[in-house]
Amino acid sequence: MNTRIETLKNYILDKKHHQFRRTGDELGIANISESFEKDNIYPVRRSALCFYFLLNAEVPVIIPNEKIVFTRTISDIPEIYTKEEWDNIKNTYYIHERGTVCNISPDYETTIRAGFESRKKEIEIRLEDINLDEEGRAFLNATLICIKALQLIINKYEKYARLKGQNDTADVLKAIKANGANSFREALQLLRILHFALWEAGNYHNTFGRFDQYMYPYYKKDIDNGILTEEEAFDLVEEFFLVCNKDSDLYPGMQQGDNGQSLVLGGRDMDGKYLFNELSKMCLRASYELELIDPKINIRVDKYTPAEIFELGSHLTKIGLGFPQYSNDDVVIPGLMRKGYEKEDAYNYVVAACWEFIIPKYAMDIPNIDGLSLISCVKECLVELEGCPDYETYYDIVEQKMQEKIDAICDKHKNIFIIPAPMMSLLMDGTIERACDISLGAKYNNYGIHGTGIATAVDSLAAIKKYYFEEKCMDARGLFEALNDNFKNEPGLEKLLREEAPKMGQDDDYVDSICVTLLDSFDKVLNNKRNERDGVYRPGTGTAMYYILHTIDLGATPDGRKAEEMIPANYSPTLFMKQKGPVSVIKSFTKPHLENVINGGPLTLEFDQSVFNNDESVKKIGMLVKTFITLGGHQLQLNTVCREKLLDAKNHPENYKQLIVRVWGWSGYFVELDECYQDHVINRIEFGL
Amino acid sequence: MSKGVIFSIEEFAIHDGPGIRTTIFMKGCPLRCTWCHNPEGISPKLEYMFKKSERSICGYELSSVELAEQIIKNKDVYRLNNGGVTFTGGEPLFQPDFMMDVLDIIRPEIHTAIETSGHVYPDVFHRVIPNLDLVMMDIKHTDPVIHKKYTGADNRLILMNLDYLCSSGKDFIIRIPLIPGVNDSKENLQNILSLVKEAKSLVRIEILPYHKLAGAKYTMIGKKYNPLFDTEQKPDIHIFEESNIKTIVL
Numbered sequence: 001m002n003t004r005i006e007t008l009k010n011y012i013l014d015k016k017h018h019q020f021r022r023t024g025d026e027l028g029i030a031n032i033s034e035s036f037e038k039d040n041i042y043p044v045r046r047s048a049l050c051f052y053f054l055l056n057a058e059v060p061v062i063i064p065n066e067k068i069v070f071t072r073t074i075s076d077i078p079e080i081y082t083k084e085e086w087d088n089i090k091n092t093y094y095i096h097e098r099g100t101v102c103n104i105s106p107d108y109e110t111t112i113r114a115g116f117e118s119r120k121k122e123i124e125i126r127l128e129d130i131n132l133d134e135e136g137r138a139f140l141n142a143t144l145i146c147i148k149a150l151q152l153i154i155n156k157y158e159k160y161a162r163l164k165g166q167n168d169t170a171d172v173l174k175a176i177k178a179n180g181a182n183s184f185r186e187a188l189q190l191l192r193i194l195h196f197a198l199w200e201a202g203n204y205h206n207t208f209g210r211f212d213q214y215m216y217p218y219y220k221k222d223i224d225n226g227i228l229t230e231e232e233a234f235d236l237v238e239e240f241f242l243v244c245n246k247d248s249d250l251y252p253g254m255q256q257g258d259n260g261q262s263l264v265l266g267g268r269d270m271d272g273k274y275l276f277n278e279l280s281k282m283c284l285r286a287s288y289e290l291e292l293i294d295p296k297i298n299i300r301v302d303k304y305t306p307a308e309i310f311e312l313g314s315h316l317t318k319i320g321l322g323f324p325q326y327s328n329d330d331v332v333i334p335g336l337m338r339k340g341y342e343k344e345d346a347y348n349y350v351v352a353a354c355w356e357f358i359i360p361k362y363a364m365d366i367p368n369i370d371g372l373s374l375i376s377c378v379k380e381c382l383v384e385l386e387g388c389p390d391y392e393t394y395y396d397i398v399e400q401k402m403q404e405k406i407d408a409i410c411d412k413h414k415n416i417f418i419i420p421a422p423m424m425s426l427l428m429d430g431t432i433e434r435a436c437d438i439s440l441g442a443k444y445n446n447y448g449i450h451g452t453g454i455a456t457a458v459d460s461l462a463a464i465k466k467y468y469f470e471e472k473c474m475d476a477r478g479l480f481e482a483l484n485d486n487f488k489n490e491p492g493l494e495k496l497l498r499e500e501a502p503k504m505g506q507d508d509d510y511v512d513s514i515c516v517t518l519l520d521s522f523d524k525v526l527n528n529k530r531n532e533r534d535g536v537y538r539p540g541t542g543t544a545m546y547y548i549l550h551t552i553d554l555g556a557t558p559d560g561r562k563a564e565e566m567i568p569a570n571y572s573p574t575l576f577m578k579q580k581g582p583v584s585v586i587k588s589f590t591k592p593h594l595e596n597v598i599n600g601g602p603l604t605l606e607f608d609q610s611v612f613n614n615d616e617s618v619k620k621i622g623m624l625v626k627t628f629i630t631l632g633g634h635q636l637q638l639n640t641v642c643r644e645k646l647l648d649a650k651n652h653p654e655n656y657k658q659l660i661v662r663v664w665g666w667s668g669y670f671v672e673l674d675e676c677y678q679d680h681v682i683n684r685i686e687f688g689l
Numbered sequence: 690m691s692k693g694v695i696f697s698i699e700e701f702a703i704h705d706g707p708g709i710r711t712t713i714f715m716k717g718c719p720l721r722c723t724w725c726h727n728p729e730g731i732s733p734k735l736e737y738m739f740k741k742s743e744r745s746i747c748g749y750e751l752s753s754v755e756l757a758e759q760i761i762k763n764k765d766v767y768r769l770n771n772g773g774v775t776f777t778g779g780e781p782l783f784q785p786d787f788m789m790d791v792l793d794i795i796r797p798e799i800h801t802a803i804e805t806s807g808h809v810y811p812d813v814f815h816r817v818i819p820n821l822d823l824v825m826m827d828i829k830h831t832d833p834v835i836h837k838k839y840t841g842a843d844n845r846l847i848l849m850n851l852d853y854l855c856s857s858g859k860d861f862i863i864r865i866p867l868i869p870g871v872n873d874s875k876e877n878l879q880n881i882l883s884l885v886k887e888a889k890s891l892v893r894i895e896i897l898p899y900h901k902l903a904g905a906k907y908t909m910i911g912k913k914y915n916p917l918f919d920t921e922q923k924p925d926i927h928i929f930e931e932s933n934i935k936t937i938v939l
Contacts, residue, residue: 617704
């Protein structure tokens, strides 16, 4: 890191740029929805006008030494509907999360290449079509307003840069105001602007996609032509990464840090070429040097990926940011194709905000629309236990329960309404041609369901199978009572279930085979489901925040878990499993047919910081990751933690402001998390020396 | 088929040889090194251990077949990563018949390594060592009197076995647990260097810096940690690198 970047980093971490922030109230735009309502303005036009007003109210800020500019100065985005209107909408429609377009992977590439004038032209030509209906026309005009707003603010920044004597920055802005990028710096600046614009338009979980692929041509051209040296290019990459941490506290999410700025490196193309280039390597290095939570790095790998890549990734793991996260092309691509994605699109997959596999440019998927608590399915069927002659009968009932719950869940997703997003539409394929906002759908409109409490469900089933049906040393009534009173009066049964019963993660086929069946069932119950947008449903192994939510009313479970204990995050062993080691965990968790649960959700391995004490051990972590991939795992995330440090940080947050941990599909600052999330991180199983 | 006593099986032990390995901790050791960080490996018998006032038994007996099965279970993972199994302890050569029986079953399919103090009779050493792919041998001190003071035994057997190892052609690593004020003098390191520097099959030297946490487990087995040395000194390890022997600090 050179001094320029270091100074910038300190400036941003010290939040000095917060001084420029104003609220919507201060700017008099907080209540624009009222005038929209009064004038009866079309929803899509409201989105565009709101965006325009915001950009118009932005003032240019250039932080000392900055080359990639744009800093947000408006802290809150006003609503485009009045409260009454929104209440009406909520009563009439199904609303996902905040109701805005989110968690998709925009196509920055096309606009970076073509430039705004050319995009404008494309829309104007489309508007000449006399067959367009009023809605289509309103949409297209809305996208024009967005471009106009963008050009306006770029112009403002250009003038300001010129005034400050930063002519190089002004020249970059002048070029990209009208045309596509011609250099790496222009491309990064334009990407920054487009990404900035999406947040300002109220969209969230705005991912970066395959940054090392779509940026590479600009990088390569500048290096080949001697316009940039490698170090200069690296400097820009670092600045770009740094910039992602500038406004991120304003980005909406479940917790601070859950902002979806994920970035994907590597991956294999359809011709079998592994696409990891110098820029990919630079991204890992930049992230390593900066030690910041954004962007969150994912690496696409497969069983033929060179060991060197895993090693590079492990060096980044070492510093404890909780990434890179790995996904396995060998499993994910066939899995996506099985769900109906075209081969070409499947090969281009990226990772959404956390771990959901999505397709850039073409997919308006909602990969986190809901979650099914698998452990609840198991627990609710316990009342049927006494009537079951064998385990198979009991399991059939559990599967029926899964089907019932899935039927109910999918039934909820009717009549969905998403707030129009003309700015996002500009960055998604085919919207101009269809004259149709992205909120109404795209080539792919699939929904994803998280399967939560997998290990808890599997371990519970194994305990029931072994002790109730096979060894007959546990009766149904005794089990109910124990679960109802949280094992208060049954310490013996608790010990048996908790400590003696087989657990997933110990490489024991007895219990692991139950997981194979359970995930197959999860796939089966969703297999024939279609949503109203003619999309399919994708089962997944992630939990998101459901590992907290689905624990609240769960009570104690037949695996010996007490009511107050959390279920594991994502696809991970139960928190109190007797540990054999990471190899056993990997072997257990790669047995299921993971291509069938392709919504994503990683196995998480936690390592004590001391594991990474020299390059050789870092290399071995790389080997472990490669083993997981070779054995057919779909997704892996590694966390470097130090328990003592976390405990101390809980008590003395003032000393640990920069301590970063992986939470569920994203990394955040430990001291900024709610206590229940802090405790979950502390209690996860960790491998030491 | 024989029976042996072990006190732990560790997967993914990253400092016990190449690749991804399983490490077997065998119970029982003839030495009494004052810095020992695995005191529960010293007694050959099962014993009680107390963690947070909960009592558990440390060590368990199993047959050579049972242990071999547990090792073989992960052979796919070893093969993928040029790994294998490493026997440590305690002193694995304290149970030579058991080790030979396990090695008979798992070789040559699985890469085998041992971490030994070398403090065994040469006939045992000569019998077992040819059945291993890699030997990691500790050298603590070249002076017999000092050796006896800190480990309870002089180094006569160790130096004999080292001599055999150096001329055997067997790949080996020398490990030096560097104890401040005990064996980190330039003289001692120089002496160790002169013993091994001609050996063609010496892979490298590994330095194990003294770890302050070493004393943590003593109270768990009802023993007192009494290190007899100053735990705060800084070691100097340049001497091996100057002689072009690959050296790594673990």
